[in-house]
Each structure stands twice: as C-alpha cells, then as structure tokens.
Amino acid sequence: MSIGITGLAVKCCIGSNADEFYDALCQHKDGNAPLKSFDANKFNSQHAYEIDDRVDGEDRPYRASEWLQQAIEAAIEQSNIDLSGKRCAIFVGTGLRELRSVELWHNKKVPVTLDRLHFAKAVTENLPKDIPVYTFCNACSASNFALGMAKDMIESGELDCAIAAGTDSITESMFGLLDRVNPMNPQVLRSFNQDRRGVIMGEGAAAVVLEKDPTSKPQAWLKGVGFSCDAYQDTAPEENGLVRAMNDASKCSGVSANEIDALFVHGTGTILNDEVELAATGQYFADRTRDLYVTGVKPNIGHTSGASGLISVITAIKSMQNNQVPPIFGLSDPIEGAPQIKLLAENLPAESVNNVQVNAFGFGGVNAVAVVSRS
Template sequence: MPATITASAVRTCFGDGPATWAALLRGDCGVAPLDRATAEQVGVGSGYPIADGGSFRPSRWLADCVREALAAAGVDPRRQRVVSLVGTGLRESAEVERAALAGVVDFPAERLHFGGAVAAAAPGVERVVTLANACSAGGHALALAQDLVETGDADAVLVGGTDGSTASMLAMIGRVASRPTERVRPFDADRAGVLLGDGAAVLVVERERGDGGLARLLATGLSCDAGHETAPDPEGILRAVRDAHERAGRRPDQIDLVLAHGTGTALNDATEAHVLAEVFAGCAPGPLVTAVKGAVGHTSGGSALLSVAVAVEALRTGHVPPIAGLARPAPEAAGLRLVRGEAVRADPRVAQVDAFGFGGLNAVTLLEAVR
C-alpha cells in the first residue's frame, strides 16, 4: 500500500503551521534584523529568526512539532511501532559554539543530535536517527520513512527536520556574499544571496488509511553527485528529478506544482531554473512554480520538509502562495510559471518538492492530492 502523510506540524519565524500558511498566502516576509553584536561579528545583519531565548532551541522546536503531529495523526508510540528520522544540517552546533566560548571542552556529543528530544516528546518511540545531510536532509529522511512504512518495518514514522542559525554559518554567508543581503529574493534579477531562517517541521508517514490522510507520498528521488563542495551540479539535480518521476510513475506533464529550492543565490536559482526548463520542456503550460525561502529564510535541514508541508496545504486547499521578494524575474527563470504578487487559486493534483544540499545531496519528492 502507498505511503501517506497523515499529519504535519511546523515552526517558523511566523509561528506554527496555520500562522505560517496564512503569512505565505499573504506574501509576507519574516526577515528581521539580527542583534547588533552578532551582525558586527559575522558580517550579516538580517535573518528570519524565531523570537525565543534559551538553549537547545532546534530541539525544543522539534519536540513541539512532534507532540503536535502525533496528536493530529492519532498515533501512539506506546501502542504502535513508531520510529523517528530527523534531518538536519547544523544539528545543535550553536550550543557547541556557546560552550567553546565559555571554555567548556567536554560538550556531550549526544546532545548534538535529537534522540533525547524526540523520545521525551514521543514516549515509546522505538528509535530516533539523526541524518546530517545538509539542506536536503529532510528529503532524505522522507525517502527512508516511505521505505520503512511500505516494507512494513514501521507502523508510522515521525519525519522531522530542524535547524537554527549558528555564528559559524552566518560568518560563512557574510564572507561569500558580494554585497549585504537584506532579504531572500528567489529567482529575482536583483537577488543578493541567502539568509538563514530558524525552523522545524515534522510529518507523520503511515500506510494509506480510510480517511485518506493529507496527501499521498508518491516517491522521493535522490542523488549525491559530489561535484563540488557548494555549487549545484545540474546533472546531479536532473538525476534526482528523473528518479522521483520514475519511482512515482508520473510524467513531467502530470506535475501541476513545483515547490522550488529557491535560495535566492546566483548559482542555485540559475541551475534550478535551467533544470526545470529542461524537465518541463514541451509541457504546456507547465507547472506553477513557487518557493518559500523569501518568506521564511533558508531553514537548512528543515527546509525540505517545510516545503513538503506547504505543498501538502496547496494540494489540500487549491491555493498556491506567491514567492515573497520576487518582483523582477531573472532572465533564466522567465519561462517558468512563477507565482508572484499574490496567491493563486488552482487545482494541483501532483506536486514536486525540490531540495538541494551542499556536496550535491539532492532530494526531490512527489506528492499527490487525496481530495
């Protein structure tokens, strides 16, 4: 039986799932200034932060999403075989940075991962595995979750993704940007680069059940081209897209909506636009294309699942949010049906979600509406 997404929970700079969806439909941008001390140290003045304090923030966001998603799905790990896969890019590296600055040299390695946070939020969960697969980590976790459910090795899988900004990652962005980035502008001719966003997302994946769930999880195509440390490889991305279509048994002309990776960087946007143009060549009028990073920033290891959660809502409701920050499409994206300005009413049946990570870690997911 096919795998189904039966519940979703997210946390972004806008708040929980309903607040985030409403903000996306309005075309809001959650960018905010970073504190002055941080900005001076790392050379980045803005981000898409979740305004809360304390330590181990990604773990707390993830735990909140786990509890919410379990309740929505009606899944009880104490009575069912439930495992959890958590995708991340940075793990709890911010805590390591703080410990190092405080002179602590024996930071417990297990606190980098999320086993304790998930187990506390989901008593009875059989196992928690953290996948540190850069910005496509959630997509890789989703592929494994589908395997576990379809082979009968789990009754349900909690698929999570979470990341928070770190000084080291901010400093890297500050060094490579050609000019200060004020906001993320995916596929815009005036884009200046990427900014980090705080966030977490959790999906519950089960076998298809009587109520149909939220959306069918058709397939996730994967590739690991290792072509460059950071630059995307179009051939590697193309392999992941075609792998997803083949596994799902869907043709390009059957795809109605694409949730693009859309980082607002010159390399990613141009590469992704060219790949989409090649894949959907001859598919008139072609799928609608949107992206969420202009609204919530780049949420790193949580970004793939956040896009999947948004795609699920688009399939359920028939509304597609616009790309926040897109005013003047870049030439390479001119042939795409970019959603800009305002949300559009549509009737998408199949959605494609792109996620590309450093080192050529690519994951492309196909979902189908159940309405």
C-alpha cells in the same frame, strides 16, 4: 506505494503551526529582521529570519531540539495516531544539529550535556522510549532525505508508521561562512530576482506523520522521493545532478513530469543556484514549463537548512488543501530564463493542483526531490 500523511506541523519565524505559517505566506509576510543571535557587527550581512523566542534577548542552548520536539508532538496529536503496539521510528534531517549549543558552551561557558546534543533525548521525552531516532546530516536536503528513508522503511515492511522531521537553528559559524561565500552582502533573500545577492539563514522545524494504513483521513499522499549525489563541487549546484533527482522522483512516485501541476523550488537566492535550478527545471519539464506553476518559500522564512525541504512539502500540502498556492515573495524583476517558466508573483487559485513536486538541493550535490498528491 502511496503513504498517507496524517499529521503535519511547522514552526518558523512567521508561524508557530502549519496553518499560521501557511496563512502568513498567503498574506505575503516575511520574517526578515536585524540579527539577534549574536553580534551582528562582526558580519557584512546583518539580517536573518530568526524565531523570536529568547527571553530578554539572551540566547540559550537546545533551541533546535525544542522546536523539533514541539513539531513532532504536534504532528502526532493532529494525526490522532496511537503509537502503542506499532512499529514506528523517527527520522530527523538537519544541517547543523545542535551546533549552536556547542558554540554557546565554547564561547560563553553555557553548560551543555553530551546526551542533549543528539535529538533522541528531547524527541522521545514524552513518547514511548522504544521508538528509535535516526538523524541525517545531509545539508539543505536533509529533511527530504529523512522523508524518503521513512517511506522506504514503511514500504519494506520494517515499519507500520514513521515520523519524518527536520530542524535547524542559526549558528555563528555557519552564518560567518555564508557571510564570506556571499560576494554582495545580502540583507534580504530575493529568489529568482535580477537583484538577488545571496542566501540568508532562517530557523525552523517541521514534522509529518506517515502511515501505511492510515487510521484517519490522510491530509495528502506521499508518492515518492528521488535522490542523487553528484559530488560536483563543495557548494555549486550541477544541472544534470538536479535532473537525475527529479527523474528518480518520477520513477519512485509513478508521477511523470507531465502530471506535476506545481513545483516548489529550492530557490536559495544565490546567483548560481537560481540559474542552475531554472535550467534543470527547463530540461526536466521541457515544453511543459509554461503550464507549470513555480513557487518557493525561502524569501519569506530564509534558508532553514535541514528543515527547508520538509517545510516546503508541508506548504505544498496546505496549498492543495486550501486550493491556493502562495507566491515567491518579493518577485518583481525575474532573472533571465524566467519568461519560459511561470514563476508565481501573486497567490494562485489552484483547484486543479493535484500533484506537487518539491526540490531540496544540498551542498556537495546531495539532492532529494519529493512528490506529494491529493489522492
């Protein structure tokens, strides 16, 4: 069953709404800057892709919740949906929840309350109070898992509509973990380049409104979301696990590999992830790889953790609406294996792009692949 996507919203380091964000991608902008969230001198990597919304540079709690609330309300407003009388739920994907708020409480004695560490309080503040909020903490693929669960609940007849969303802010503990995992101290994220050095964190939130019987013209159609959990290793990706998620997406969506026109990759810029993702792409799409347009947004906005999958889904939708697919920012010297795959280095006029696949792969092998279409 195809589910209509009637509203969408993004907030990240290069845009406060979906249009502004998409235009920035097409203008080849990025949000890389010196780290501001905490003392950069503690770390080898001293850059990040942060949202510049602090007053006088002072960090504050609940930023991830703020962006989530803003994105959900903007998506609802755009969809023009009336939630009264509808069976609706909100599904939120996140990697870190409000961990930064806990850090501020622990390190700086900033007051926080237990109820605000769950997203429900912020999300439902201006919405009907009976809307349930479900949170999925599935690492980097979390928001695509939320998207898939929302679709499943509508298809099962449990809901008339749903809101799928994702959010994450940069945390000191996660930044420090990645700082030690990255062996070459990256200052910029360079997906699929020979000189890539590793992943750098970003911040952001995204939301989409899903309707079984759309009350307004859908912006796109969600065809399906496929999953896999290979549990191969704590952090390393596994090629066959990625391919299983792609095959499941094809089964759930009814859209075969031969019908996909563009692919938005996970593309973290790490040595291993980019190589394994290219290998999985080659295995799944086989001899189609030269006809497939491949791009990704992390070099523009960093790795936004749980929000990253849905941000890419929205980019795919905006690309179909505007008949233009933005490139992989900074792609200049593609890695080995890339000559067999059409990695985009420049904007692509894309009137013929009708079906797009979006990859989201997480630590521990939790993988979620979405397929969206024009009609």
